[in-house]
Amino acid sequence: MEKVRLLIAEDDVVIAQNLAFSLEELGYEVCALVSTGEELLLEVYRYNPDLAILDITLEGKLDGIDTAAILSRSSQIPFIFMTALSDKETIDRAKQTRPHAYLVKPFDIRTLQSSIEVAIHNASARQQQPASINTEATAPSAAENDSYLLHDALFVKVRNRLEKVALRDIVWAEAQDIYCNIKTPQHLYLVSQSLKNVEQRLPGKDFMRVHRSYLVRLTAIEAIEDNHILIGGKQIPIGNTHKEALLKRLQIL
Structure with a gap:
């Protein structure tokens, strides 16, 4: 059975490396560790992972939620948020991107493992449903312009x-x-x-x-x-x- 391939965006190098080590011990393949949303979007096209794990606070101009919003419009790759932020404003922003899980730090590796497995299962189920209307913006109509x-x-x-x-x-x-x-x-x-x-x-x-x-x-x-x-x-x-x-x-x- 092929390993589940993961892409991780985390701006704390120590946390990222420890997380990658723990996930690899559980049998996952970590394709890459990145610290910015911009890097993650580039690596997605390079590795085509099974799932992306994003911290909400990232280096660069895109935070994790901005990155996930772009990712959801351009691919069907599922993603999980992990963050120390649990305020209502952040959660409301995150919900708009329809994440497959939202984990508040600190969490244990078994909780993350369960979230990964459920996320991949649910993503597969979503893809088997009838295609929804493409959310990529198209040319605005005259009525929209007005x-x-x-x-x-x-x-x-x-x-x-x-x-x-x-x-x-x-x-x-x-x-x-x-x-x-x-x-x-x-x-x-x-x-x-x-x-x-x-x-x-x-x-x-x-x-x-x-x-x-x-x-x-x-x-x-x-x-x-x-x-x-x-x-x-x-x-x-x-x-x-x-x-x-x-x-x-x-x-x-």
Whole structure:
């Protein structure tokens, strides 16, 4: 019988290593130990584990709940939260991601083992049910657009708050696997949306896809050099399939 393959996100190195050792003694295979949500999302595609175990407090820009939300939209891999946090706000956030278990530290290894076995069993049962509507955001309808309170700004989730980002301040957006970076002159935001979804939220008259991984504000372009756009000192590549369309939208003397 094949070993159950686990991926662990825990920012305390000692706890992570002890946990991995205990799980391996129980017969599990620990594919990797990571300390950030960003790393976990990358390793998921590398190892395709049977289950992910996430601490809620992680290094990096994504906490465990943010990471799990992205994971649940992009895969069917079950996940378990382990945390020292048991306040109502954290639990309410965690419930929205539909975790397969929520363990409050300290817990014993047998409790974790039981949670792993139940999680994998329940995940298998879920996958056998009729497919539900894909939760990945699609192009907003006209009715949805009309329902937005603001048409000149987005709200970006940063930890436990939503920060208002004016569309006029966005200079470029960059795809990062299954999430996306949005750049303003002051900040770099990591959002749990694909570049395609971000593009659909931005006005086409101001923004343009110039590469499969980049979207830019046309008025922010400072120069075009060879096959690159310069914006705020950053070199952004121009894709071959986008170059002609880009040049048509610029006034060139």
